[in-house]
Amino acid sequence: MFAVRCCDVPGRCAVETWFAWGLADLTGAPDDPPGAPSAPVAARVEALVAALAPLDVDAAHVLAGRAALHGWKRAGRTSANGSCRLLRAADGWLAVNLSRPTDLDLLPALLEAEVSSDHWGSVAAAAASRPAEVLADRAQLLGIPAAVLGSAAGLAPLRTHRLGEPGPRLGDAGRLGSCVVLDLSAMWAGPLCVHLLGRAGAHVVKVEDVRRPDGARFGPPEFYAELHAGHASVVLDFGTPAGRAALAALAAEADVVVESSRPRALRRLGLVAEDWLAARAGRTWISITGYGRDDPAQRVAFGDDAAVAGGLVATAPDGSPVFCGDAIADPLTGLYAAAAGLASRRSGGGHLLDVAMAGVCAAVNRPADGPAYLHRRGADGTLRHVPEGAAADPDTAR
Known part of the structure; x- marks a missing residue:
């Protein structure tokens, strides 16, 4: 009991x-x-x-x-998909997510030592001898998603900035039939947000870089198809002037942008949220990141480690933390971002909605x-x- x-x-x-x-x-x-x-x-x-x-x-x-x-x-202290682990550090717990081949390649640099064939054993041994924050910070410096348990407690799930003029209000029951959504997001949180906006009547255009397709394409086709059914799909080469010009043209026609990139990455492509919002009344920009656009370290995050940062774990009978759900920060953030996006559209827009995955988890996990x-x-x-x-x-x- x-x-x-x-x-x-x-x-x-x-x-x-x-x-x-x-x-x-x-x-x-x-x-x-x-x-x-x-x-x-x-x-x-x-x-x-x-x-x-x-x-x-x-x-x-x-x-x-x-x-x-x-x-x-x-799977207890292993995430449902197997890529993330909760590890006991010298002074607490942290999550490390090794979901990409490049993350494994960076392990010698992370641990500052040779890595055995049991790479998780090597990471666990290193974690046990170090403060959790030290290992998490070093991982983030290398671009490996990692977070100290509960480190994002108090982080706001949403920061709303009025950066453009509002347009006509849709009202609480208003649908988005004339609204064009430019989907620059990937994986789960952003696409779920866009999926829900599409179900509310918006016309969705998904844009991918030919060099970096959405990673969700390599998972179950049913999952990808459900999130993107009925959406237009455009593949561009962001590395070329023609690709960037085509992206700018699509953005000029959009009423809503949904993205999950670091701000500086989009600026390099010529997309600046502040300028885009100021250019036409009634627009909404939805930015989904791990820790917010203003995070000084611009840390990366995936669903399981972001949940750990927000403290959203369960407790095993021995008192240790265990994962709850499947990359739960992703679907929670998708729901949160969609609700915020609909509220913005219904009130006339003009907003930059800065949604932080770890902050969403901290909010739903509050006592x-x-x-x-x-x-x-x-x-x-x-x-x-x-x-x-x-x-x-x-x-x-x-």
């Missing part, structure tokens, strides 16, 4: 919802009972979904659908007000509220 402040909404249990959505199967170690985060995350997801009305969004599918396609299950409710694990593995004053059952208590 354990306590969690699970109910932001009276009468609804965020822990029971977490289990009903199938996310408990992605939370905890394989040999431990399935778990849930201590914060009322599911209740906050329901609030995000409500902000997307009148769209009908299946939160369970959004959060757990990709893992279901792969057949992934909970709830009110009492902590006890939960008991049943014979079927699910968790249920314990009626106030009920005694613990030693056969099912956690």
Whole structure:
């Protein structure tokens, strides 16, 4: 039996919802009972979904659908997709994400030593002898996604900047039928945001660099197709003047830009958010990064390490942190960015929306007000509220 402040909404249990959505199967170690985060995350997801009305969004599918396609299950301190690990450092915990071949190539530089064939063993041994922040900072210096557990606590999920003149208001029920969205994002968070804007009626044009196609293309085709169904697709060579000119022409026609790049990378292509917003009233620029556009180190982040930075983990029976969900910062950020984008469009636009993945996770992971409710694990593995004053059952208590 354990306590969690699970109910932001009276009468609804965020822990029971977490289990009903199938996310408990992605939370905890394989040999431990399935778990849930201590914060009322599911209740906050329901609030995000409500902000997307009148769209009908299946939160369970959004959060757990990709893992279901792969057949992934909970793996404790290893992420569901296997690329990220929670490692014990000399003074705490950190996450290191080695999802790309280049990350593995950089391990000798990260560890300042030879790396054995068991590369994760080498990383774990190095982490155990160093402060978490030292190893995470060195990894980020090399471009390897890494984060100290809870280091982004207090980071704002969204910073809204009015940088352009507003256009006509759409109102709360307004659809985006005449809106053109230029999708410069990749992987999951940005494309999910764009997918939802498309479902709200926007016309979406996805643009990729011929040298750097969207990495999600190399995953399950069903997942990629779902996010991009019905969208126009354009492939350009950003390394040529003609490619950059074509990109500028597409941006000039757009009402919304969604991107997940460092600001300096887009500036090199001639796209400056501040200038684009000032050029025409009613535009909206949605920028999705790991830690915000103003992050001094311009740190990189993927879904699992960003969640760890925001403190969004569960706790194993031995008290150690374990991953919850599948790269959960990605779908949470996609929902958050889409809700913010719709709100901007409905109020007339003119906004730069600076969405930080780690900040989104810190926000949904914040402690709830009110009492902590006890939960008991049943014979079927699910968790249920314990009626106030009920005694613990030693056969099912956690």
